[in-house]
Amino acid sequence: MTGLPAAAAAALEPLERAIRADAERRAGELRAESEQDAAATLSAAAEQAESIRSAAVAAGEAVGRDAAAARSARARRAARALVLAAQREIAENWSRRARDEASKLRDDPGYPRMLARLAEQARTELGPDAVVLEDPAGGVTAQLGSRRLDLTLATLADAAVAQLQGTGSAPWRE
Helix, strand or coil, rough: CCCCCHHHHHHHHHHHHHHHHHHHHHHHHHHHHHHHHHHHHHHHHHHHHHHHHHHCCCCCCCCCHHHHHHHHHHHHHHHHHHHHHHHHHHHHHHHHHHHHHHHHHHHHCCCHHHHHHHHHHHHHHHCCEEEEEEEECCCEEEEEECEEEEEEHHHHHHHHHHHHHHHCCCCCCC
């Protein structure tokens, strides 16, 4: 906590640890729910994809080898499209849940301190003359000249989900 006297920073450490622990617990619960949702959605998509593929193969055998190959290719594309659609749905659901959980931070007693840290971060990144405004939905936005920084709770939640997806932690990753 830059800018705070050492005694104040030390006094706030238990609160910061409690907020961080609660946020990590909430994130773990959200991830577990998302992984369960992902498994169920992907299982249903795989079953449907297999049904489409099987139907395409059976129909293809009836009209000849060439027709079967063409239908099988279409079935694989349809199956892939189903899996991708399911992954998109899961990612959107995960993001929505993360934003919902992040918005609950506004009710946390440590929220004013979090806002102060976000404002401090904005001024660190944009400069001390940056205009920092509290966002009604939570978090802050800041601007200095043509440069703008969005540190709203929704944006921070989306960034966390994107980071998890980019590191292979998405629920459909192996």
